[in-house]
């Protein structure tokens with residue numbers, strides 16, 4: 001039997017590309033309760049426990065929001081969020097064994113999970129499955145193509161190539 005995290009991760013990948021997903025409420029509530037308990041015990045239920053718990057909840061909320069944002073059609077014009085989006089979309093659209101880090105793409109370089117390009121790693125069955133479940137695949141590709149055409153957007157072109165390859169494979 002898969003452990004819970006692995007099952008949730010698989011389900012997240014099976015939902016369509018650009019499907020907006022958040023972790024299940026039961027899991028979020030359990031993690032929140034565990035964090036409150038841990039910080040409570042650690043800081044003897046004082047003001048620091050509340051501060052630490054609130055900071056942890058805020059970080060979690062920020063993470064969920066960012067994950068939501070990168071799974072929409074919006075391509076950030078530049079900067080860190082744009083690299084986070086490209087990184088996470090290649091994880092979904094090309095190969096889920098690479099581009100594993102979410103908020104810090106550079107971390108993958110340390111673990112050998114940052115390929116030199118999307119085409120240097122194989123398209124996986126899971127990426128294919130995500131594409132075949134995607135109803136909005138063509139509009140996603142059109143959106144990416146227009147951003148890529150608008151300027152020097154090598155990162156977006158690479159993402160669009162991964163999406164197109166996956167969608168073509170899913171149709172076969």
Ligand SMILES: [Zn+2]
Pocket residue numbers: 012067071088092
């Ligand atoms: Zn995701």
Ligand SMILES: [Zn+2]
Pocket residue numbers: 009013091096
């Ligand atoms: Zn994943």
